[in-house]
Amino acid sequence: MYEGTPPWEIGRPQPALEQLAERGEWRGAVLDVSCGTGEHALLAARLGLAVTGIDASPRAIARAQAKARERNSPARFVQHNALELPALGAHFDTIVDSALFHVFTNEDRARYVASVNAVTAPGSRYFLLCFSELEPGDWGPRRVTQAEVTASFQATWYIDSIEPARIDVSNEHGSVAAWLASMTRG
Numbered sequence: 197m198y199e200g201t202p203p204w205e206i207g208r209p210q211p212a213l214e215q216l217a218e219r220g221e222w223r224g225a226v227l228d229v230s231c232g233t234g235e236h237a238l239l240a241a242r243l244g245l246a247v248t249g250i251d252a253s254p255r256a257i258a259r260a261q262a263k264a265r266e267r268n269s270p271a272r273f274v275q276h277n278a279l280e281l282p283a284l285g286a287h288f289d290t291i292v293d294s295a296l297f298h299v300f301t302n303e304d305r306a307r308y309v310a311s312v313n314a315v316t317a318p319g320s321r322y323f324l325l326c327f328s329e330l331e332p333g334d335w336g337p338r339r340v341t342q343a344e345v346t347a348s349f350q351a352t353w354y355i356d357s358i359e360p361a362r363i364d365v366s367n368e369h370g371s372v373a374a375w376l377a378s379m380t381r382g
Contacts, residue, residue, distance in 0.1 A: 204295050204365060209235045212325055212361040212376045213294055217243060221321065221378070224289025229278050229312075230296035234260030234271060240292070241271035248286065250276040279304060281311040288315050291322045295363060297348075298326040298340045305348050313352050316381050322353060324377040325363060331373040345377050353379040 209217070216222065217239055224245070228237040231249030233256055240247035241264075249271060251257050260273040276284060278296060291312055300308055312322065329339035342358045349355065361376035 204363070205232055206364050206366050207235070209239045210294050210325055210364060212363075212374070213292060213323060214239060216323055216378070221323070222290045222292065223321070225287065226290045226292060227281075227284075227286075227288040227315065228292045228294075229281075230293065231260060231273065232256050232294075234263050234273055236292050236294055237271040237273065238263060238267060238269050240290075241269045245290075247271050248284070248288075249273045250278065250281075250284070252277055279307045279311050282314040284315065286315065287317060289320050291316065291320070293322070293324045293326070295325060295327070295337075297324055297345075298337045305344075309348055309352070313381075318381050320381040322349070322377075322379040322381070324375070324379070325361060326375055326377075327363065328360070328373040328375045330360070335369075336372065340375060342375060345375060349377075349379055352382055354382050355379055 226240040226245045226247040228249040231237050231251050234249050237247045237249030254275050257273050257275045264271045326340045327337050329341050346355055356378040358375050358377045361374045362371040363374040364371045
């Protein structure tokens with residue numbers, strides 16, 4: 197996908213997540229899971245937070261690392277699988293998930309939540325921006341319902357809010373219906 201520019205790469209943070217960060221909702225050690233070319237991690241670093249961005253794509257990580265050098269940012273980027281977060285050998289106070297959760301199968305969703313749980317502690321925060329079933333048509337990734345988000349996380353996370361939002365995209369759609377979920381680890 198990173199031979200060109202995938203639609204989720206917009207050259208800036210997603211507005212819904214940027215607002216949370218600028219309000220001080222992100223804190224401590226931040227993990228930008230499936231960071232792409234790093235805009236959310238670079239935002240966290242600009243706000244003075246220690247941040248690691250991971251992505252399975254070596255091209256995405258190379259672009260993120262180049263952006264960090266160009267911006268003189270301390271953001272750290274590592275090629276890594278989101279289903280294997282414990283192998284990072286670190287714990288995080290804030291997890292930022294911009295458009296990853298909706299790509300998982302039901303089985304992998306459970307693995308992903310277990311992976312996130314392994315690198316967080318009670319009081320950690322998780323912010324999820326994912327495709328919503330309210331987006332018409334059949335293009336793009338799998339749509340997610342509020343009930344699916346709740347069912348996936350409720351055993352170990354308090355669902356603070358799930359609100360309608362938008363994901364900006366770089367194709368003809370401009371933006372798509374999304375859910376913005378804020379959670380606190382129980």
